[in-house]
Amino acid sequence: MTSFFFMPETTASTQTGTEPTMKDVTAHLEEHGLDYLLKALRTLQSHMNNAPLSTLPANSLWVNAEFPKPKSGRHPRPDLPQAIRPYAKWRADLLRAVSLFDGSHAEKKAMKSQIDEWQELRDAASKLAEKHPAIHAGRLSQIDRLAEHARRQGLLPIHLDNHGYIQKLAANSGQDCRSQIRNAQKLLNDLSNYPDIRRHLPADRILVLPTRKMEQKLPSDIEAFLEGLVKGATVRIDPVSNLPLMDQSDNTVSVYYAAMRHHIRALQKLADDSYERITDLHQINDLHSLFSRDRVFATIRHTESRVDQEGGLKAGTASSYYQTIAFILERNGLDDGSLARTLKHSEFIRSGVDERKGMRPEKEDWCKALVTDERKTRTFLRLHLIFMEMALETISGRRLHQLTRMELERVRQLGYCAAIAAIELAGRPVRRSNAVSFQYRGKNANFFVPSQKTGRNDYSFKLSAQQTKARKDDPLTIIRKEMKGPRVLDWYLKTIRPLCRHHEDSVFLFPQVKKGSDHIGELTFTKWFQKYASEAGLPMTFHMFRHGVASLLVNQDWSNIAAAAELLGNSVRVCEERYAFFNEEKLVSSGQQKLIENSKVGHK
Structure with missing residues (x-):
């Protein structure tokens, strides 16, 4: 693979006129006794189909392009045989190996050690955190991130109220960097009430970088x-x-x-x-x-x-x-x-x-792995139960009030994921907007629970034409006991939903955790779901429930395409073109087998 990136002149490969490769990185690590990072290079070679390291560019830009950083709990390379956490650690080790080789790590370390206004501000913040336990020392690392970017732009703490400097900082920062800078600016505004911090900052309030959404707002x-x-x-x-x-x-x-x-x-x-x-x-x-x-x-x-x-x-x-x-x-x-x-x-x-x-290539690859890998198939069909088991494992036999705040939050998030996954797998795969907004009380109720008063024996739901993309009423869908969906929903209603502050006032099955009586936000739930799906060993977006169910059904038997379309609420043509992946090799083999069987009948 040819690299088109320029590398620092300090590397041996550059001095000889050739661009450095991962083979050079390996030699550098071995020379300096950094054996613990060599595993990252071996894993890289495996991920690149055992390509020689001499063909892989030793460049962090290339690494970031080929192996993106996980975001919102979503695995950027689900095709790799690594769960999201091992992937993130391996990626960090690989980038560290490259940075040690090209000198950028040493440059950053030298920059951090500079005794300037930023270092004095950081020292003052550290001393303040020692005196005030309410100031979490871990948050102070945000100031280091801001200082790194500011030094490169020639920006001092005293300039943080200057529009021109802030625009320059914004123009030279990526999306991830902007988020870090915004957090640091907010933190410094909070700390500016303390005299030891205020003397390092401008008299006026620090300007905070606008979000992309704020920048793109139209008149x-x-x-x-x-x-x-x-x-x-x-x-x-x-x-x-x-x-x-x-x-x-x-x-x-x-x-x-x-x-x-x-x-x-x-x-x-x-x-x-x-x-x-x-x-x-x-x-x-x-x-x-x-x-x-x-x-x-x-x-x-x-x-x-x-x-x-x-x-x-x-x-x-x-x-x-x-x-x-x-x-x-x-x-x-x-x-x-x-x-x-x-x-x-x-x-x-x-x-x-x-x-x-048709399906996008990355979705087709995901569906192909699902229908050909028995482990992934089992995980997918048991995802609601796996989420519940993960929550119960966190509880570990204790009472809920004995959990830490973080443990309780994890249990609550897993409970939401488990219940909604039960609806998708034991009922049918509805769209995310429908799943989070189910109402089980009130005049607009569309999700029904077992009750002696109403005579209902099953969990079920029914979407009206106004709530479906196809603009037609959906049939009543029962949550099947064979898939253990009711068991998960029983647990959710008894244990998880009462953890929400306004659960008694909300008519929604999945209420907001803290604010008001509305339903849980789609983006909030998406972040939870993708995080725990990756942790369960099956990185996926919520929408992949629809692709997964359709693909499993048609790979069981092509004649199931009509049933798959009905479950998804789509036409057969749309289901075939956009949702269902079919293993063509299996289809060809099946056709050959039928011909063989027919030929035997003819000989008889």
Whole structure:
């Protein structure tokens, strides 16, 4: 594998005119007695199909590209035979080996040891933490992260209230770095009340880096304009009652907004010499001009140029966005349908449509591993029970009030994951938005528990047309005892749900843990689920329940495709194209076997 990255001039390989490789790193580790890191190199070679180390570039950028950092508890390389925790440790060891080799580790160590304003601030914070137990010493490492980035930009603590310096810091920081910097800035604001800290900081309050979401917020008049367009495309007037009716689900409406906002933000990222480029959205007088034919085409070209790059869209998502924009404009009378017809002839849009018809490669790989690996199949089908067992193992025979705060939080999170996984596996795989928002009390209840009063003997649920993507009523689904779903739900209702502060006031099956009486947030639950699924040895997103169930059914027998489609609430065609993976080798072998059997019948 050829490396295209420049390496420091201090390495031996660079001095000889060749780019350093992992073989050079191995030699460096052996020379300096760093044998404990050699295992990381051997694991790397295994992950790269036993490629010679001399063909692998000794570069941290390459390592980060090939083996990304886990985020939100999600395994970035589920194809590797490593669970998320061993993967993260191995990755850290590999990066450390490379950094020791190229000198960056020594450079960082020297930078940290500098006696400057940042070091004086850090020392003052450490002394303060010794005097005040309420100040957790572990949080002070956040100041070190801020200092590292600030030193590179020539930024001193006294500059932390200067907009210009903060913008410079933001421009040279990645997403992970921004989060660390924001935490450090908030911490210093909290500590600025102490005189020993305040003398190192500016007189005014420290500026905190805005989140990406805050930076991308559109002007209020444009947001109001987009809201009007989306309503015009999704709401119709009942001819009898003259009342507005929503034509689309909440998920579809959110996609409409995402498509429109993508186009608006892309207008600001066009080339400087582009006539369609907009430098200041606050200066737009004619909001309709934002969606002129030329500007739509300009952002399509820009989007195509950034497909699959960091921060860019996939072709399938991009085609969906622009087809959505054409639909919205036509429904609002801003286009006569010609834009949609034109997009059908765009090679980029057509390639995106084709991409959406099938499963993405990473999902196909996951499904293939699921149906061919018996261990993964068992783990998948028992995931709700595994989550419950993990929670019970944490409790370890103690009473709940005897658990530490962190143990109690872990048990609660695992309880939510177990109950929702029981619904997915012992009932049927509903979408995440439906799963977290089930109501089991009140007039809008759609999840039903066994009760002598109602005469119900089983757990069951039923989604209305308003709650489904297909906009049709789903049949009543019973949680099957054979899959031990009721056992998990009994445990959840008796042990886990009462741990939520407002559980008595909430009508939701899965209430928020601390705030109000609403249901648990989708993003919060996603973070929990992906964390514990990886810990259970089966890294997956929640949506993979739908792919997994469909794939297991059709690999058992292709004639199960109709049953799989019904469980998912999709058409057979959509289930076949987008959800179900079938082992083609098994299908070919099965066909051959049938031919052999027919040939034997003919000979008789």
